[in-house]
Amino acid sequence: MLSKFKRNKHQQHLxxxxxxxxxxxxxxxxxxxxxFRQALLARIAQATQRICIIALYLEQDDGGKGILQALYDAKRQRPELDVQVLVDWHRAQRGRIGVAASNTNADWYCRMAQENPGVDIPVYGVPVNTREALGVLHFKGFIIDDSVLYSGASLNDVYLHQHDKYRYDRYQCIRNGKMADVMFDWVENNLVQGRGVNRLDRADRPKSPEIKNDIRQYRQELRDSSYHFIGNADDDQLSVTPLVGLGKTSLLNKTIFHLMPCAEHKLTICTPYFNLPALLVRNIIQPAA
Incomplete structure (x- = not known):
């Protein structure tokens, strides 16, 4: 167990x-x-104001097609809906590993746009690095009206358990209008309008080498960005704090660093690959002082 002094230091940050x-x-x-799939589809069908889908990828398979078709159906029935999709720029423009880059997800987005004239659903490609191997979009949260459906799941057959195989993630729906507004505004200002971000549902999108310099500058801009809001809760009531960050020194990583030593009885870490930054590894293995 940490000394009282060290624990207080971490608790002060929180x-x-x-x-x-x-x-x-x-x-x-x-x-x-x-x-999760049923909840996402139900909320898309019931949306009255906005739908913002953010995922690593929206795949051209039965699961992904079901989601994109539901978005088009919702927009067609309620044209006033603000509907947008954001996925990783690089991942959307390649085939599956070992498969040639023909008929990519981006090509599918273009076809869907052409097949649904007058129903505009922009699909934005977010390039967080110059190559996919160096980093991809890992923003968590589907913002629908005043709710945030929080999950790290991408949108395909396996993540949505469309058929036999499935991949498990965490799934929480948090209804909080203020948090939904904070996250939506950040996405609009930093992703939708971000330097180097382009629409994937258009055939005239640029090639990655053409925007390489923009991507580098954009990555630095993302490192410096964070949520900005005034809290309305104190330490004695149930509350939520949205966090976003890119890079080792982001507020997100700093908060994780301070949160771990505050655990008193149990610490559960959910991750598909255990490649924590060295600073967090030391948090786990260092002897108590």
Whole structure:
């Protein structure tokens, strides 16, 4: 166990974070990929104001097609809906590993746009690095009206448990209008309008080498960006703090660093690959002081 002095230092960081008041009745957990798929489709169908889908990829398979078709159906039925999709720029323009880059996801987005004239659903490609191997889009959260459906899942057959195989992730639906606004505004200002971000549903999109310099500058801009909001909750009530960050020194990583030593009884880490930064590894293995 940490000394009281060291624990207080970490707790002070957490206490200083702005917090948004959260009702316990407005938090819902899902425990299976199929439940997540059904919840996402239901919320898309019921949306009245906005739908912002952010994922590493939206795949051209049965699972992905079901999501994109649901978005087009919702927009067609309610033209006033603000609907947008954001995926990783590089991942969308290649085939699956070992498969030639023909009929890519980006090509599919273009066909869907052509097949649905008058129903505009922009699909933005976000390039967080100059090559896919150097880093991809890992923003978490599907923003629908005043709710955030939080998950690290991408949108394809396996993540959505469309057929036999499935891949598990975490799934939470948090209804919080203030948090949804904060996240939506950040996405609009830093992703949709970001330098180097281009629409994938258009055939005249640039080639990656043509925007390499923009991508480098954009990555630095993302390193310097964070959520900006005024908290409305104190330490004695249930609250939520949205965090975003790119790079080792981001507020997101700093908060994880301070959060881990504050655990008193149990620390559960969910990750598909255990490649934590060295600083966090030391948090786990260093002897208590």
């Amino acid at each position: 206490a200083q974070l702005p917090k948004l008041s959260q009702s316990v009745d407005d938090i819902e957990f899902f425990y299976a990929p199929a439940d």
